[in-house]
Amino acid sequence: xxxxxxxxxxxxxxxxxxxxxxxxxxxxxxxxxxxxxxxxxxxxxxxxxxxxxxxxxxxxxxxxxxxxxxxxxxxxxxxxxxxxxxxxxxxxxxxxxxxxxxxxxxxxxxxxxxxxxxxxxxxxxxxxxxxxxxxxxxxxxxxxxxxxxxxxxxxxxxxxxxxxxxxxxxxxxxxxxxxxxxxxxxxxxx
Numbered sequence: 001x002x003x004x005x006x007x008x009x010x011x012x013x014x015x016x017x018x019x020x021x022x023x024x025x026x027x028x029x030x031x032x033x034x035x036x037x038x039x040x041x042x043x044x045x046x047x048x049x050x051x052x053x054x055x056x057x058x059x060x061x062x063x064x065x066x067x068x069x070x071x072x073x074x075x076x077x078x079x080x081x082x083x084x085x086x087x088x089x090x091x092x093x094x095x096x097x098x099x100x101x102x103x104x105x106x107x108x109x110x111x112x113x114x115x116x117x118x119x120x121x122x123x124x125x126x127x128x129x130x131x132x133x134x135x136x137x138x139x140x141x142x143x144x145x146x147x148x149x150x151x152x153x154x155x156x157x158x159x160x161x162x163x164x165x166x167x168x169x170x171x172x173x174x175x176x177x178x179x180x181x182x183x184x185x186x187x188x189x190x
Contacts, residue, residue: 038081
């Protein structure tokens with residue numbers, strides 16, 4: 001044990017508030033730093049750390065040594081912080097999506113025509129892709145499956161799915177970019 005760890009209480013502490021306070025005073029700053037880095041909010045990090053200590057005290061947990069209590073608290077705070085960060089990210093994305101949907105432009109005849117033309121061009125470009133690339137891109141973009149689900153559906157590894165999606169997007173961008181170049185040159189206007 002190093003100098004900081006020797007400050008930890010010597011044994012379990014159900015009912016022993018002195019030992020609990022020692023653990024709190026020693027470990028709380030570590031937990032706070034970890035949580036702050038994950039959630040980017042000191043207030044939220046403090047709440048998560050307090051909740052971890054509350055759970056420890058509420059459950060009257062006993063550990064064989066102080067190090068075990070410290071590492072249990074670190075795991076609890078790390079997991080709670082990661083869950084908090086994911087939840088906040090989902091909330092942020094949902095808010096952004098709702099905001100974008102509310103700010104939609106009114107559909108004019110011109111916008112509808114442009115959208116239909118774009119969809120036709122994308123469909124033509126998709127048809128030019130080899131089947132193994134086209135399928136993963138369709139499952140990812142239109143089926144809204146994640147890489148793992150696509151891999152399971154096609155019987156390939158998640159890494160292979162990522163590579164195929166990247167290659168499909170790259171080729172699709174190339175196909176669509178080539179069509180734009182033809183238009184700008186005026187050589188292929190339909």
